[in-house]
Amino acid sequence: MSDTQIPLPSLADRVRPVDAGVPVVGVHFLGSLPVFVLGEEILLFAGDDGERRVFVHAGAILASAADERRVVTGGDDGKLMEIDADGNRREIASDDKKRWIDQVALGPDDAIAWSVGKTAHVRTRKGELRTVDVPSTVAGLAFAPKGFRVAIAHYNGATLWFPNASGAKPEFLEWKGSHLGVTISPDGKFLITTMQEPVLHGWRIADAKHMRMSGYSTRVRSLDWTAGGEFLATSGSEQLILWPFDGKDGPMGRQPKLLARGETRVSVAACHPRQPVVAVGYADGTVKLVRIDDDAVILVRASDGQAVSALGWDEHGQTLALGTESGAAGILAL
Amino acid sequence: MPTPSNIDKIPVTVLTGYLGAGKTTLLNRILSEPHGKKFAVIVNEFGEIGIDNELVVNADEEVFEMNNGCICCTVRGDLVRIIDGLMRRKGKFDAIIVETTGLADPAPVAQTFFMDEAVGARTKLDAVVTVADAKWLTDRLKDAPEAKNQIAFADVILINKTDLVAPEELGELEARIRGLNPYARLHRTERAKIDIGEVLGRNAFDLDRILEIEPSFLEADDHHHDHHHDHDHDHGRDHHHHHRGNGLKHYHDEEMQSVSLKTDKPLNPDKFFPWIQDLVAKDGPSILRCKGILSFKDDPERFVFQGVHMILDGDHQRPWRADEKRDSRVVFIGRNLPEDRIRQGFESCIA
Numbered sequence: 001m002s003d004t005q006i007p008l009p010s011l012a013d014r015v016r017p018v019d020a021g022v023p024v025v026g027v028h029f030l031g032s033l034p035v036f037v038l039g040e041e042i043l044l045f046a047g048d049d050g051e052r053r054v055f056v057h058a059g060a061i062l063a064s065a066a067d068e069r070r071v072v073t074g075g076d077d078g079k080l081m082e083i084d085a086d087g088n089r090r091e092i093a094s095d096d097k098k099r100w101i102d103q104v105a106l107g108p109d110d111a112i113a114w115s116v117g118k119t120a121h122v123r124t125r126k127g128e129l130r131t132v133d134v135p136s137t138v139a140g141l142a143f144a145p146k147g148f149r150v151a152i153a154h155y156n157g158a159t160l161w162f163p164n165a166s167g168a169k170p171e172f173l174e175w176k177g178s179h180l181g182v183t184i185s186p187d188g189k190f191l192i193t194t195m196q197e198p199v200l201h202g203w204r205i206a207d208a209k210h211m212r213m214s215g216y217s218t219r220v221r222s223l224d225w226t227a228g229g230e231f232l233a234t235s236g237s238e239q240l241i242l243w244p245f246d247g248k249d250g251p252m253g254r255q256p257k258l259l260a261r262g263e264t265r266v267s268v269a270a271c272h273p274r275q276p277v278v279a280v281g282y283a284d285g286t287v288k289l290v291r292i293d294d295d296a297v298i299l300v301r302a303s304d305g306q307a308v309s310a311l312g313w314d315e316h317g318q319t320l321a322l323g324t325e326s327g328a329a330g331i332l333a334l
Numbered sequence: 335m336p337t338p339s340n341i342d343k344i345p346v347t348v349l350t351g352y353l354g355a356g357k358t359t360l361l362n363r364i365l366s367e368p369h370g371k372k373f374a375v376i377v378n379e380f381g382e383i384g385i386d387n388e389l390v391v392n393a394d395e396e397v398f399e400m401n402n403g404c405i406c407c408t409v410r411g412d413l414v415r416i417i418d419g420l421m422r423r424k425g426k427f428d429a430i431i432v433e434t435t436g437l438a439d440p441a442p443v444a445q446t447f448f449m450d451e452a453v454g455a456r457t458k459l460d461a462v463v464t465v466a467d468a469k470w471l472t473d474r475l476k477d478a479p480e481a482k483n484q485i486a487f488a489d490v491i492l493i494n495k496t497d498l499v500a501p502e503e504l505g506e507l508e509a510r511i512r513g514l515n516p517y518a519r520l521h522r523t524e525r526a527k528i529d530i531g532e533v534l535g536r537n538a539f540d541l542d543r544i545l546e547i548e549p550s551f552l553e554a555d556d557h558h559h560d561h562h563h564d565h566d567h568d569h570g571r572d573h574h575h576h577h578r579g580n581g582l583k584h585y586h587d588e589e590m591q592s593v594s595l596k597t598d599k600p601l602n603p604d605k606f607f608p609w610i611q612d613l614v615a616k617d618g619p620s621i622l623r624c625k626g627i628l629s630f631k632d633d634p635e636r637f638v639f640q641g642v643h644m645i646l647d648g649d650h651q652r653p654w655r656a657d658e659k660r661d662s663r664v665v666f667i668g669r670n671l672p673e674d675r676i677r678q679g680f681e682s683c684i685a
Contacts, residue, residue, distance in 0.1 A: 025422065039422035060422035076391075076419055099392065100419060117394065136396055137412060155398055155411060177401030178411050196409065196450070197401050218451055 010299040015330040024323025027312040028066035030085040034321040037064045054087045063104040074101025107143030122163040130163035140182035153182035186229030194220040226271045233269040260290035270311035281308025343458040346430040351465030352481040353436030356494040360526035374427040378435040397442045406643040408442040440487040461536040464488035469498045488518045496522045595664040595680045600631035602685035618644030626664035631685035
């Protein structure tokens, strides 16, 4: 890399600042309304017409997920909450021992999945409850894009569970080590986990064939699929790492694309929902947009030493919201 | 081996001790005393805290092997997750206390702070505090390897229930403990009654403190403890006593020992690092802990390191002071340590 400092084209002055004040741990869009998930207690609705803080948990917010009409959050108060765009709150479930709701995922047909300790729960639209226990604490939870199926990451592998197939034994995909996050490819063919070590592990679901994706400098904490599912974009290195998932073998025997080299590690990656563009947040507070085809980069936020902790697009890809560990946040309308 | 700045890191105290030794009594005492501090407490599923505390988390002790081909590289998976959750409430508490079950090996807890970058970046291990039952520890050291590990691993040891044993027995017990772990601080307590300042905020994993306060244990020939005084024993209270070696017999445990190394000659870093990395790679499973302060040739800064089994963590700490003796000191505690080979290896690192 050369050291010549050609300033990047920048959209930084077009970012509308939002003062979250406390660490931002997630961001979602309800239609065009950006909703920041704060580390404790609050969802911050940051509409064009003003900000509004909605109290949702008496404590830390540990997990969140959203679809077009609601944000669902799990807290260390043992509650699972649903919040709509008007700020109406509804308690969906609570743990009778006030144990933490560690993981939350939303699926097709209004289904909600969450976990408490070693137990994963699913609630269907009709309000039916299903549970499954896995051998160790649920560390990651994701619905398959098609069919009513849930992937659960835990120690020594991942479990694939059909909540409606009562009595059927969930499928267990084994790989030694601690699996912390999980996602299923948009075509439903591959299951990928992040691990305690700086690697990803993957299985082709049809035949449980293994894939090991390594080379990271730190644990991978952020994963997102590009529009159409062509690539899996990942944090954990000084560049954005994109693993190719086109074709029947996924990344087996292939090299990842390395884009948008930063001064520090990538902390969050969020793919544009329609274009081959990824928003990339770094540990030094920088946010960039990178075009996958030619590695062209635009600056969205300059570094300030505070790690980017949340990035999200609205469903049309017209607005990007960002948040940092120090409580700075912003909204960029494109 | 980078170590981020310790500023703003939340201190974590690990409470260990064999079943029935008095861990929960100590924990309840810490939580109920009017010290004005707030603690987040991670208790094992069998723990019973008698005190209302907003930030109590029940944990299953999930010990996970790392997928790096090293069988002694384990982490507490539950701690990785819980500390991540707790740090979202930063500002609501001053410190974290982790209570382990009576049969727990302290190594995975300690290793979590070195192996998980997110945990290590936001918290620091303050001390491993082991509560020992004065009446039963001698027996447990014979039949329970967990109890021996907990003693060997400790930075601070409370010999509890001293009212149940005779003074001579206590002396014997202390000597046995010293035979396993010469550098932990020992306190005699009844019903775990102790000034919490002796237990919390020790910064015991800060080597500077250990090696400067208790240099007598680090002399190459540690059979001759000096019995001067406790020079940091600055409070006049006498509800517990701070004993170090006073007239003790010296016990050598057949299995577990410590090896203390010292030299006033500067070390060659190009020899030292390959040597210690090779040593822990080969003998890591038997090395429970190691710590050291090093003076390298032509290096104006002190280098400090510590390790658990095969994991080493270290960095330049600060410039050597003009009035300071530039000694290098290293301590190993472990099982069946190859002492002669370790000594020869260390000698060969002298520049």
